[in-house]
Ligand SMILES: Cc1cc2nc3c(=O)[nH]c(=O)nc-3n(C[C@H](O)[C@H](O)[C@H](O)COP(=O)(O)OP(=O)(O)OC[C@H]3O[C@@H](n4cnc5c(N)ncnc54)[C@H](O)[C@@H]3O)c2cc1C
C-alpha cells in the first residue's frame with residue numbers, strides 16, 4: 001500500500017498533480033490516498049519531502065492468474081521520413097503473436113508520444129490485437145522519467161502477464177526503471193522467448209560471460225518482463241486484413257516529475273557510424289585479415305556496397321575496431337540482408353550474432369573453416385588478394401562506362 005508520512009507532508013500538492021489516476025488528494029494540507037490507487041509509484045519519486053513510500057505484499061498464485069495479455073513497448077524513432085516504429089518492435093510483435101496464441105491471450109503494443117504519432121494501423125498489421133496510445137505533449141521526446149511513469153501506470157491499470165521491451169539503448173534504460181518501480185523481475189538482453197507447460201515465459205539469455213545459455217522464469221511477479229536483443233526474431237509480411245483496436249490511455253504528466261530535458265539531438269557525423277544493428281549490408285573482418293592496415297580494404301568494400309564495417313571479437317581485442325562494431329554473443333546481434341565474413345573462422349560465439357543474416361558470403365583460406373557451414377556462398381583463398389579484385393570488379397560494374 002501507499003504510505004504517507006503525515007509528519008513530513010507539507011501539503012505542496014505535487015503528488016496530486018502527477019498522479020495519473022487522481023488517487024491522491026490534499027485535504028487540510030495533508031495528502032490522502034484514495035481507494036483507486038494502483039500503486040503505480042509515479043508520486044513517490046516526486047515528493048520533495050520524501051513523505052511517500054510503497055509497501056508491496058507478495059502476490060498470491062491466485063492473483064497472478066488474473067494478469068493477462070502480452071504487452072510490447074512500441075518504441076518509435078525519428079527518421080528523415082518522420083516518426084516510425086523501430087525494427088525491433090516488428091520483431092517483438094512477430095514473436096509476441098506466437099506467445100499470445102500459445103497462451104490464448106491478446107497481444108497489445110503500447111505507444112507513447114505527442115500528436116505526431118502515426119502509422120498505428122501498421123502495428124495491427126504486424127500482429128497486435130490492441131494498440132494502447134499514450135498521447136501527451138511531454139511525451140514528444142523520450143525521457144526516462146516520463147516514459148517510466150506512463151508505462152508503470154499502464155501496467156498498474158491493465159495488468160498484463162508479460163511486458164517486452166527491445167534491448168535498445170532506451171529500452172535498456174526504461175525496463176529496469178519500470179521493474180524497480182513496480183518491484184518486478186526482469187531478464188535483460190534475451191535471445192529467446194518461449195512458454196513452458198505451466199504457462200510461464202521462459203527467457204533465454206547468455207550467462208557467465210556467454211559460456212552457458214540460461215533459461216529464466218519469473219514465477220512470483222507479474223508482468224514477467226524482459227528486454228530482447230534486436231535482430232534475434234524475424235518478422236513476416238504485413239497482414240493488412242488483420243483487425244484490432246486503437247485505444248487511448250488517459251495520461252497525466254507534470255513537468256515536475258521529469259528531471260531530464262532533451263536539449264538537442266545531433267545526427268551521427270558519418271554514415272559509417274550507422275549502428276551495425278540497423279545495417280542492411282555488413283562487411284565483417286576477422287583475425288584472418290592479418291593486420292589493422294588491411295581493414296581499409298574491408299571499409300572500401302563496405303562503402304562500395306553501401307554498407308558498414310564490423311568484426312569478430314578477436315579484432316576488437318586487438319583494438320582494430322571498437323566494441324560497438326563487434327558481432328556475436330558478447331557483442332551485437334545483427335540481421336542484415338548481406339553479411340560478408342572475411343577471415344573469420346565461424347566460432348559458435350560469432351555465429352549466434354549473425355546467422356539470421358539473409359545471405360552470408362564467407363572468404364577464408366581454410367576450406368574446412370566452420371563459417372562455410374552457414375555461408376550461402378564461399379570463396380576459398382587469401383582475403384588480402386581477393387578483396388582488391390572484388391572492389392575493382394564492383395567499381396567497374398558501377399562505372400557509367402560499364403556495359404553491364
Ligand atoms: C564467452 C565468449 C564470448 C565470445 N563472444 C564472441 C563474440 O561476441 N564475437 C566473436 O566474434 N567471438 C566471440 N568469442 C570468441 C570466439 O570464440 C572466437 O575466438 C572468435 O570469434 C574468433 O575470431 P576470428 O574468427 O576473427 O579469428 P580466428 O578464429 O583466429 O580465425 C581466423 C580465420 O581466418 C582465416 N584466415 C587466416 N588468414 C587468412 C587469409 N589470409 N585470408 C582468408 N582467411 C584467412 C583462418 O583460416 C581462420 O578461419 C567469444 C568467446 C567466448 C569464450
Ligand code: SF4
Nearest residue numbers: 009010012013015047
Ligand atoms: S508531494 Fe509530498 S509533501 Fe507534497 S503534498 Fe504530496 S506527500 Fe505531501
Ligand code: SF4
Nearest residue numbers: 019037038040041043
Ligand atoms: S501510487 Fe500512483 S496511483 Fe497511487 S497515488 Fe501515487 S501516483 Fe497515484
